[in-house]
Amino acid sequence: xxxxxxxxxVGALGSHVALLGxxxxxxxxxxxxxxxxxxxxxxxxxxxxxxxxxxAQAMAQSLQGLxxxxxxxxxxxxxxxxxxxxxxxxxxxxxxxxxxxGRRLVQGVARSRGIPCLHGALAADGSFGRVVWDGDFxxxxxxxxxxxxxxxxxxxxxxxxxxxxxxxxVKDFLASGEQRSLNLLPNAVIPLS
Numbered sequence: 358x359x360x361x362x363x364x365x366x367v368g369a370l371g372s373h374v375a376l377l378g379x380x381x382x383x384x385x386x387x388x389x390x391x392x393x394x395x396x397x398x399x400x401x402x403x404x405x406x407x408x409x410x411x412x413a414q415a416m417a418q419s420l421q422g423l424x425x426x427x428x429x430x431x432x433x434x435x436x437x438x439x440x441x442x443x444x445x446x447x448x449x450x451x452x453x454x455x456x457x458x459g460r461r462l463v464q465g466v467a468r469s470r471g472i473p474c475l476h477g478a479l480a481a482d483g484s485f486g487r488v489v490w491d492g493d494f495x496x497x498x499x500x501x502x503x504x505x506x507x508x509x510x511x512x513x514x515x516x517x518x519x520x521x522x523x524x525x526x527v528k529d530f531l532a533s534g535e536q537r538s539l540n541l542l543p544n545a546v547i548p549l550s
Contacts (some may be wrong), residue, residue: 359382359383359384360382360383360384360448360449360531361383361384361386361446361447361448361449362378362381362383362384362385362386362447362448362449362450362451362527363385363386363388363443363444363446363447363449363450363451364378364385364386364387364388364451364453365388365389365435365444365450365451365452365453365454365459365463366388366389366452366453366454366455366459367387367388367389367391367412367413367416367453368389368391368397368401368412368453368455369400369401369455369479369516370453370477370478370479370486370516370519370520370523371387371389371451371453371477372401372402372403372412372416373401373402373516373517373520373521374451374453374477374520374523374524374527375387375402375416375420375428376402376416376420376520377520377521377524378524378527378528379420379424379426381524381527381528381531382531383449383531384429385428385429386428386429386430386431386447387412387413387416387417387428387429387430387431388413388431388433388435388443388444389411389412389413389432390411390432390433390434391411391412392409392410392411392412393407393408393409393410393411393412393415394408395408396509397412399509399510399513400509400510400512400513400516402416402419403415403416403419404419406419407419411430411432413430413431413432414430414432416428416430417429417430431443434459435459435462435463436462437462440462440463440465440466441466444463444466444467444470444472445466445470445472447472448472448473449472449473449474449475449527449530449531450463450466450467450472450473450474450475451474451475451477451523451527452464452474452475452476452477453477453523455478455479456498457496457497457498458498460476460496461496463476464476464491464494464496467491468491473490473491473530473536474490474491474494475488475489475490475491475523475526475527475530475536476488476489476490476491476494477489477519477520477523479512479515479516479519482512483511483512483515483516483543484542484543485540485541485542486515486516486518486519486522486540486541487519487538487539487540487541488519488522488523488526488538488539488541489538489539489540489549490526490536490537490538492536493538493549494538515541515543518541519541522539522541522546526538526539537549
């Protein structure tokens with residue numbers, strides 16, 4: 358029976374992970390409350406066809422239309438009121454959020470329910486990325502509330518590389534239960550475990 362992967366945050370990192378993970382033997386749920394804006398098409402896997410639509414729903418439609426890959430889309434923000442309900446049924450949680458408050462909610466459900474959780478992170482300036490399993494992960498907050506992460510297209514190759522590394526960690530986990538964490542620089546990989 359395939360595992361249920363819940364991916365939270367379908368922006369720069371999460372949209373690429375969803376695209377690259379489409380062939381994995383898993384049932385996917387995408388969660389994001391945000392809408393696709395023109396600027397998102399520069400660094401995210403969203404297209405002009407999704408402009409104004411919810412990111413989770415737009416990505417689900419793209420995956421269905423391009424690859425006949427069906428995923429569930431939940432167009433809501435994870436909050437303290439709904440986190441247990443939205444995330445509790447996962448076999449694996451993927452945190453691709455860009456804010457500390459949201460990450461803490463995902464981490465809290467993962468820890469309270471014993472759900473494996475892989476956190477992905479990008480520096481706002483594209484100088485580093487992280488693909489870290491929850492046991493090695495400490496939540497940090499953005500410098501400024503609402504700080505944009507990798508807004509322009511100049512970091513797209515690095516975003517895609519971090520997403521590819523994250524998707525590979527998911528593939529390894531599904532195959533063998535392996536949990537290896539990484540820090541990434543634009544020209545280096547630093548294993549953490």
